Amino acid sequence: MAVVTIENVDIVFGDNKAQTLPLMDKGHSRDEIIGMTGDVVGVQNASIEVNEGEICVLMGLSGSGKSTLLRAVNGLNKIARGRCLVRDGDNMVDMAKCDDATLRHMRTHRVSMVFQSFALMPWLTVLENVAFGLEMQGMPKTERLIKAREQLKMVSLDQWADKKPDELSGGMRQRVGLARAFAMDTDVLLMDEPFSALDPLIRTQLQDELIELQRRLNKTIIFVSHDLDEALKIGTKIAIMESAKIIQEDTPEQIVLNPATEYVENFVAHTNPLNVLLGNSLMTPLSELAIQNDKVIMENGMWLELTDEKLTSVQNLEGEVPTVSWTPNMVLDNIPNNAIFIVPANIAMRDAVNIRYHSKHFMVLEENEKCVGILNDHNFYHALLGKHFGRDTNAA
Numbered sequence: 001m002a003v004v005t006i007e008n009v010d011i012v013f014g015d016n017k018a019q020t021l022p023l024m025d026k027g028h029s030r031d032e033i034i035g036m037t038g039d040v041v042g043v044q045n046a047s048i049e050v051n052e053g054e055i056c057v058l059m060g061l062s063g064s065g066k067s068t069l070l071r072a073v074n075g076l077n078k079i080a081r082g083r084c085l086v087r088d089g090d091n092m093v094d095m096a097k098c099d100d101a102t103l104r105h106m107r108t109h110r111v112s113m114v115f116q117s118f119a120l121m122p123w124l125t126v127l128e129n130v131a132f133g134l135e136m137q138g139m140p141k142t143e144r145l146i147k148a149r150e151q152l153k154m155v156s157l158d159q160w161a162d163k164k165p166d167e168l169s170g171g172m173r174q175r176v177g178l179a180r181a182f183a184m185d186t187d188v189l190l191m192d193e194p195f196s197a198l199d200p201l202i203r204t205q206l207q208d209e210l211i212e213l214q215r216r217l218n219k220t221i222i223f224v225s226h227d228l229d230e231a232l233k234i235g236t237k238i239a240i241m242e243s244a245k246i247i248q249e250d251t252p253e254q255i256v257l258n259p260a261t262e263y264v265e266n267f268v269a270h271t272n273p274l275n276v277l278l279g280n281s282l283m284t285p286l287s288e289l290a291i292q293n294d295k296v297i298m299e300n301g302m303w304l305e306l307t308d309e310k311l312t313s314v315q316n317l318e319g320e321v322p323t324v325s326w327t328p329n330m331v332l333d334n335i336p337n338n339a340i341f342i343v344p345a346n347i348a349m350r351d352a353v354n355i356r357y358h359s360k361h362f363m364v365l366e367e368n369e370k371c372v373g374i375l376n377d378h379n380f381y382h383a384l385l386g387k388h389f390g391r392d393t394n395a396a
């Protein structure tokens with residue numbers, strides 16, 4: 001179910017929209033338009049739908065329009081054309097067109113925002129900061145303090161409730177910001193680079209906490225980041241922006257496997273594929289292996305015996321090689337390192353590399369009990385070197 005629907009949204013900063021919009025339609029670039037009218041195109045023809053429970057990451061270089069688009073979702077930025085709809089029960093409210101009372105209702109009950117700068121009030125305690133938005137919602141004092149304390153506990157800061165924000169580290173303050181946003185219990189959370197001011201270790205920890213909180217609370221989150229690794233880690237969907245436009249919207253894996261343009265490819269080239277790619281997009285499929293009489297010839301004098309594409313055994317000249325069916329969280333220490341692992345086709349690359357680190361050999365991928373391919377060192381190096389995109393034309 002769509003909770004936020006952005007439809008053909010244009011946002012223009014400046015006083016000459018009547019001139020600027022037709023120039024945009026004629027295909028003039030942002031730089032040309034600044035020169036011609038003095039207006040800055042913040043967002044051009046952006047459309048995106050975010051469903052309940054999704055984390056949609058808006059990703060792109062500085063100035064690409066991410067924050068401008070995000071701020072349209074709670075009506076902070078005026079839309080020149082298009083619609084930005086947010087769910088309110090059974091209705092979708094157009095944030096650009098609704099009256100002030102509706103906008104206030106939406107901002108208090110439906111959409112809340114977490115900023116990079118924490119935006120905590122220094123004169124209030126940590127607990128009072130978390131409770132502040134609840135006061136705006138009209139919740140009685142005792143109730144809101146109980147709720148705020150619960151939220152602080154969720155981000156492991158309940159011991160810090162009575163401190164002032166300046167007594168906390170940056171990471172802790174950002175957790176207070178998260179607790180405050182989650183306390184509001186709005187359906188939609190807008191997060192504008194909330195972790196970018198933090199050092200990498202704290203940042204990773206907060207990303208993990210956000211994923212864990214989201215697992216429990218199932219909010220609809222729009223998250224701005226200029227870091228593709230962060231986007232790939234937390235996003236269920238990523239929209240990449242360049243020069244005010246969304247140039248690709250896809251799942252994390254598809255962004256990495258099929259970058260739409262060189263701009264996206266450049267981001268992807270600097271990411272860590274371990275967190276994103278799955279075995280079946282890295283494997284050498286069965287169809288590309290040498291098969292003779294139901295025997296698949298492998299490296300090191302081994303072969304796979306198949307019956308109707310189902311693996312029956314792995315052999316070498318000395319006889320049968322032991323096999324192990326891998327399951328998530330399996331402890332590998334006691335498994336002999338000459339065993340061949342049989343793994344699900346959608347195994348995460350990180351797990352597959354861990355298995356390869358333990359075992360000496362390639363692994364066999366299965367789907368619906370049929371062998372669909374193998375993963376060997378070549379497949380891993382291929383992915384680690386970022387050669388998985390353009391593989392049709394450029395395969396290494």
Ligand SMILES: Nc1ncnc2c1ncn2[C@@H]1O[C@H](COP(=O)(O)OP(=O)(O)OP(=O)(O)O)[C@@H](O)[C@H]1O
Nearest residue numbers: 013040041042061062063064065066067068069226
């Ligand atoms: N209030 C404003 N008035 C005029 N121009 C603005 C305003 N806000 C944003 N812009 C312009 O809109 C464009 C997009 O800015 P925006 O802040 O959305 O980019 P961003 O992708 O979020 O960048 P960053 O990662 O640096 O925050 C920029 O050219 C910026 O100068």
